[in-house]
Amino acid sequence: MSIRFRLLASFSTVFAVAVVLFTLISYLLSVAITGDMKSVSRFYKIHYSLHPLTDEEETIFLDLKYMAKQDSEQLTDEALLAQYDQQLKMVQAGLFVRRDDELIYASPSIGEPEMRSALPAYDAANLSIRSTLNVGNRFFSYAKFDFPYPDGSMGSLYVMKERSPFAELVRTLLPILIAVLLAVIVLTGLLLYRYLTRTMIRPLEVLKRSAEQIKEGDLQFELKPHSRDEIGQLSQTFEEMRRRLNESIQLQLQYEENRKSLISGISHDLKTPITTIKGYVEGIRDGVADSPAKLDKYVGTIYAKVNEMGRLVDELLLYSKLDLRREPYSFERIDLAAFARDAAEEAALELEGRGVTVDLNVMANAPIPVLADRSKLKRALDNLIQNSAKFMSKPEKRIEVRVAIDGRHALLEVTDNGPGIPAESLPYIFERFYRGDASRNSGTGGSGLGLAIAKQIAEGHRGTIKANSIAGEGTRMTIRLPLADNGNEDTE
Ligand SMILES: Nc1ncnc2c1ncn2[C@@H]1O[C@H](COP(=O)(O)OP(=O)(O)OP(=O)(O)O)[C@@H](O)[C@H]1O
Ligand SMILES: [Mg+2]
Missing domain, CATH: 3.30.565.10 (Histidine kinase-like ATPase, C-terminal domain)
Incomplete structure (x- = not known):
């Protein structure tokens, strides 16, 4: 199994384990924090019960509430109510006004037939003025105020805002969350994989190539370690080995070269006097040295050349003994x-x-x-x-x-x-x-x-x-x- 494959396998395992662990941990965490799964959605409701409206909507609500307290008759004026509803519509909210059991104004932008039965009952004490309600699949948060009309009938006004229901929220967010999570894990894995291949596999490949080069007999390159880790140290040792091997081969080549030049030097230096001696000996044999004076000269030259050769051989002997460290x-x-x-x-x-x-x-x-x-x-x-x-x-x-x-x-x-x-x-x-x-x-x-x-x-x-x-x-x-x-x- 190659290291590359092993890395991939270990990343995939880590990936799978991470996904399982994440699911388990998030389930356990929500249970531990909220007691049970449902309370997470309850939290969501409570949050909107406390803050059903934005500041702008709240201002309009307070306006209407003030009106209901001071002059509730005005809250029968449909034109005025439509005007407020228009303002609320701009901020994606709506207005509902009820008189006894009848809805005298229902915001057309929210307009929901079942809304009438879903609206909470009249509460003269106004104990709970902010809350949420579910109508079918839809989820609203609202602020309400109950007041008496001058004729004694029960009036209620509601500023209502639609919120996305918790289940839907979770449904829309969950895929995004999971996608982001998977992307993060995959990206981290890829980055780690890249990092590890760069710092481990590539240097190993370089080492392998270098070893092959050496096998082919090429030692003329330099291996530079890229890091100080174990692989860097291995490269360094490898480079040291290459350098020493190269040195010893070069030395061997030089010895070989020396040996050749020594032999050629010796043969050259011995050949010259030998040629001369041969010439003079031939001269004597052929009778060229026909007088005692000439013969004397010939023999003298031969003697000098033999001396020269003797000296050369002596010097060579001494040199080679010194070179071989044989001369004590x-x-x-x-x-x-x-x-x-x-x-x-x-x-x-x-x-x-x-x-x-x-x-x-x-x-x-x-x-x-x-x-x-x-x-x-x-x-x-x-x-x-x-x-x-x-x-x-x-x-x-x-x-x-x-x-x-x-x-x-x-x-x-x-x-x-x-x-x-x-x-x-x-x-x-x-x-x-x-x-x-x-x-x-x-x-x-x-x-x-x-x-x-x-x-x-x-x-x-x-x-x-x-x-x-x-x-x-x-x-x-x-x-x-x-x-x-x-x-x-x-x-x-
Ligand atoms: N004092 C010097 N002045 C000028 N040239 C010199 C001197 N000493 C050495 N050399 C040069 O260096 C070369 C090598 O000297 P080396 O003594 O090794 O050889 P050699 O004198 O030619 O021969 P050998 O000493 O074996 O008789 C000489 O051939 C000569 O050219
Ligand atoms: Mg000399």
Whole structure:
């Protein structure tokens, strides 16, 4: 059974029960208030007995009553009576005057033959001057006054107004009442149904559609919860699930992409030296290297290429070990300033011959403690210095190694006055195999793994690496490492 159907069924039940209850309650209420059903109609009569006439009719009645008291002879003047009757007719009432047993004036607008016998008897004391009477099916309320005519005959005057009888009133009003009642119940039911479908069924349908989308493999959408209720929470959880699933699939795709590009990078970088070696070996075999000098040159080139390949394979091995977290780190507490000084001195000696000066700049008086794996950090720093030296294009070649403290971190920076890195390349230089010069055969050589390895090492130290560069002016590479706490000397 669908929720929609269940809702409809429960509304219909509530509707039926409401109708039955309403009938019962209204019956019981009227009995409880009035004692029995008939007294409701008695109430209706009493109300009109107390107020049979409206104010306007009452004024005319009082006029006529005054006349009856002062000069009752006038109440035989038919023309005068007709005039009063006319006034009463305008307000839907009528006049009756009786002398002894004879009706000397009967309002033609009400005119009822049986009225004469229905009119109450003469009552000289005028005990009851307002009341109601039934003539056939018709119901009247009236005010009356009894008076003596000058000749002693009994006179009565009645200002009479027709009212709808109670039974008829109920008969005309009941269908309207019941219709209104049913309309209210149906309308309330419809509104509730609409409200519930909007807040429950529609969100569920959206959820169902989303689940189908996921089943079809489409995860590129967003499910927005429309409320905070249980269904809203369900949508939220569902959206969270979609997001995580999407993330893990994207990650999987990226791994796949990485694997492909790694293989293509390796094959490309190995193929170039192999082609060269093959060419030279063929040269020797075919006797092209016919003199000892030529042979020496050929063998020298082959040896250099084999070295290049060996270095590339070493770098690849290191990178992949770092990437797979298979390369163990042996952390120790070191003074970064002393460490940088040693590295800078070594580099200065090595690069002296190429006309490159390496300066050291330590921005602290005390040692700068960091937890580091000496050999790996040295490898990262060397990669930075080698890059600065390798890409240097100016006649005056300067490299600065700088150490500083920044809050709770230590900074290890290598700055050069080289060609700089174009802004469009900056985001990619830490990716493996990325090299600024698209041609891999240029003089600078290299596999494009240097910065990728430096980044792995910086992150292995729970640090970061970033590059700042202005094309034409120089480059600054910054490794940021957390300072070792004084109390925390544990190695990891
Ligand atoms: N100091 C620098 N000045 C100018 N360009 C730089 C500098 N350092 C890095 N680059 C650019 O970033 C690219 C990536 O550097 P990375 O060290 O990863 O590779 P590589 O030096 O080309 O090769 P490898 O280090 O493996 O021998 C370089 O090819 C170069 O274009
Ligand atoms: Mg490099």
